Amino acid sequence: MPYTLLIGxxxxxxxxxxxxxxxxxxxxxxxxxxxxxxxxxxxxIHSKTRVKIEKNVCxxxxxxxxxxxxxxxxxLILDKNGEIVFESRIVDNKxxxxxxxxxxNSEQLIITQNYIILPSKKWIMHSKVDANNSDITISExxxxxxxxx
Numbered sequence: 001m002p003y004t005l006l007i008g009x010x011x012x013x014x015x016x017x018x019x020x021x022x023x024x025x026x027x028x029x030x031x032x033x034x035x036x037x038x039x040x041x042x043x044x045i046h047s048k049t050r051v052k053i054e055k056n057v058c059x060x061x062x063x064x065x066x067x068x069x070x071x072x073x074x075x076l077i078l079d080k081n082g083e084i085v086f087e088s089r090i091v092d093n094k095x096x097x098x099x100x101x102x103x104x105n106s107e108q109l110i111i112t113q114n115y116i117i118l119p120s121k122k123w124i125m126h127s128k129v130d131a132n133n134s135d136i137t138i139s140e141x142x143x144x145x146x147x148x149x
Contacts, residue, residue, distance in 0.1 A: 003031055004094060008116035011127070017029060018135040039053060057075065074087075087099045087100060124138065134148060
């Protein structure tokens, strides 16, 4: 059954798979009989693992993280200052919302519930993308599906 990923007020319909910033993987989305889920390894800008999510459940968080919620329907992890490091919520069996701070190669991409902030500080919001069961790339040009033909 097709699912929708909602990131930063951007709707990615039709079962997106791997979400990337340019060529770097941020997280992956998949589904099973319980609905969509996220797999992710969240690192800091020094490539140290802060959080690991498997099937939408936190299986590792560093000592400086606070695990506020950790079940299949809602994961919420905060840093020591109370900022959201990672959050995912399954709205229904067809929609998953993800936000957090994703680092790659000394750069941070921030996904809030309202917009995506690229390392250049450019904001992306209100996109509607049809993934068609493919990977998704977030870049300075926006959000695009990498549909294989």
